[in-house]
Amino acid sequence: MTTFQPVLLEAVGVAGSHTLASYRSRGGYAPLERMLKEKQPVDVIELVKSSGLRGRGGAGFPTGLKWTFLPKDHPGPIYLCINADESEPGTFNNRILMEDDPHQVIEGIILSAYATRATTAYLYLRYEYPQCWDRLQGAIDEAYAAGLLGKNIQGSGFSLDLYLHRGAAAYICGEETGLIESLEGKRAWPRIKPPFPAIEGLFRKPTVVNNIETMACVAQIARRGVEWFRSIGVPSDPNNPRDPGSYGPKLYCLSGHVERPGCYEAPLGITARQLIDGQGGGVWKGRKAKAVIPGGISMGLMTEAELDTPLDFAGPGKVGCLGLGTAAVVVIDETVSIVDFLHNSCRFFAHESCGQCTPCREGTAWSLRMLERIRAGKGRLKDLDLLAEIGNTMGMMPGSTICGLADGAAWPIKNAIKKFRGEFEDYIKRTNPSGWMVTDPVPALPIVGAH
């Protein structure tokens, strides 16, 4: 296997990589200056569109196509929001980009704003990233001083203000309309769609929401060209006209039970096994993997037998996972109880459910309660059917919720019960030998008096 030369992560390990001087020395901002002089905004949209770049935030929506949804000839303002509320468990690629190469991100933001005619951009930063805050703020200050942000950038007549906004540590703020609500100073309850943000978003104006890694990709496409970008990755499936393909490099966050966890850049389409055994150095302590999360906990689980699935936008879906997500690969070794894993997952989503839609608000809490009971040795086989039913009916895909985070909560339940049902049944029968077959409602705990 030829080693892939990192592009997005080329600055990692370079001393002072987060400074403007270092970024310039690597050829940064030159493409931007050229684009501002030579290209019209539509040309930039066309460039990104033809590159086949798909959003790196999780859903994988084609970025250029998203930009074209903005209304033509809108009097403005149009807003660009950058989603850096990286809260998906196991995900840290945005963090690396913001800490080690903030100017790459900012160049992408300026290009994207130029393409979408946005004159104000907001970068919504996760609360837990103070280092990113410092680096980004420093980089923004440098960019303003160098005339790369602000009024009339490089004499092009294009102006852009970039604001950093720090969230308050809520998973739901990573949902694009939840992020918009939060930016507006409201409770981050995702909005009903339509209208989509491109039509009516932040402050009820047309808005584009893009991920940090997408911005870095835009900067690299501008620098290295469409051909370079399309030479990496997996072309679209000729048998599926709706598959836009998976092009370009991708940052994979490898964590869990591997020898060398970390953020690795690889072409889209690398299999999970290649990633774990190659970059990751194999499952730790010579053990076997029991399950692997392909792209953040909300994408579900792959079994050991499914590890040869390519991690592109279409791959994980073929083995019953929700999708590639944030490409945060978490390895779970054979010593881990899948009951414990699912309990952990349900605890996270019950805690982070925004509580707007009934099925998600109650479903996440209900599943957690069942798993707590199962772990306490009071599980029944019937619980597994109920869990599967919650998993199958909760989310945007069956239509029972407003936003996709409910699908993300449902998928681990659904996958775990389907792919590891035997283990659940064994666990329940072992820990509750006298009651595993009961199907009556579980009685209430006796109320303990105050005295």
Place this chain on the structure above:
Amino acid sequence: MPTVIVDGKDIEIGAHERLNCIEVARRAGVEIPHYCWHPGLSVVASCRMCLIETGTRDAATGKITMMPKLVPGCQTPAKDGTVIVTDTALVKDSRARVEESLLIDHPIDCSICDKAGECLLQDYHFEHGQAERRTDLNPFHSRRRDVGPTVTLFVDRCIMCTRCVRFTREVSGTSELMVINRGSKEEIAVFPGFPLDNKLSGNVVDLCPVGALGDKDFLYQQRVWFLKRESNVCGGCSAGCSIVTEHNQDTVYRLKPRENPHVNKWWMCDDGRYGWHHLHDPARLLSAGRLVSTNDDRETVEWSDVTTRLRQDLSGAGRLAVAVSPMLTLEEAWMLCAVARSIDQQAALFVGHVPVSGSDESFPGGFTIRAEKCPNRIGVEAVVALFEPEIRGWNDLVRAVGAGEYDAAWITAGYPHAWIDDTTAAPFGRLRSLVVQDLFESPLTKLATWRLPAAGFAERAGTWVNVAHRAQTFAAAVRAPAGVWPEGRLYWNMLGRRGLYDPAAVRRQIAESSAALAALGGDLPAVGVDLRVDQLASS
């Protein structure tokens, strides 16, 4: 005409109507259950009870294409060719699951909950829920949280539809209520030190589909299935909100707004909502009394004798002035004028005292509380105009009585609050005969030769005309207390009419005698008629 297909039935809607699937289905006689959606509030589509299957019918081929997933009926606009299906297994299962989810954290304390009997959670569970509980049972708990002077919150009964929160943000504009915490631990609350205290606060109780928000005034007073409901009009101010008076055994227990797009939409103010307690005030005048000596001794006169003796007394008194109270209905006012003119052909008719308090108070949702605290000034003026060349008001009457222009006066009042002071009343003491019809003792009743009890708003029947010239008819919700004849009955008898007081007959007579009030001739719709519009149409 755009056509929407509801469960296989074609429903035509107006060309410019913007309706959602719930509204169109309702026209087809199909109820799509919903909690969070309310026509007067923004759409959040969060309860997910109204999930339905939809599709489109191709106009040319008639081919129907269905959407692969469920959509909320409240958020989905119904357009030409929209297909709505509400009775598939998928829809039914989804409703059952939402019901099940809502009950996970609900205390199910219906036996002690005020909402039982009119609770959507109960009704929908009965209709759409599962018979068997699959979730773990919870220990019973029902925390109560005080959120304001009028409303109390039973925290655990809440299903988080957020109607109340949206109401305070969008209609009252006061934003007191909010959602705290997250996920299944969410609760409705107020910020410490900022209670739910605005003049529309009672509406959140009506909006609450379950028993979470309780009206302190009504709490534990009556089970709702004992209540009888009568459509009525609020007499609190000249806005004339359409209401429902809920009563049992001639006792009013609460008032609720009745939907009327022309007047109050779905709302009413707290002044009106809680403004019925005077009906059951023990201090009310409960008998017809006639002064027999100068030291305030009164004999109680039987009502059957009042009609003749009152007429006798006034006939011999001399020049008569009458104050027609704006609390009276149109019919009562007209009969009073007729009675007065039958006693004294020259009787001077004045519009009675019009109580005004502060200035009009408007809210962002378009609701306005009027400063004029009487329901029928416009109607009474229209009636008096049929008898008098020019409208004269209460101040004119007080001045004229002070100048000794009249020998006798008949003052109708019926105000729920104190309305006259000793100084204003003093000149009336010099009259040879003074008839005062009022709810309570006042400086004026002390001077009266005849002190007649008046009826309260829910005890009257007839028509009121509000500040926007909208006439609304209503029947009496409760009987007046024993010993009280409502004004209508007294005047009806004094006019020598047969049988029971029939406001419709009087109204027809008024309509025939006046082009301006011709619109009152037939049966009025529940939302009333705009007298000005119909005048233009007929001219």
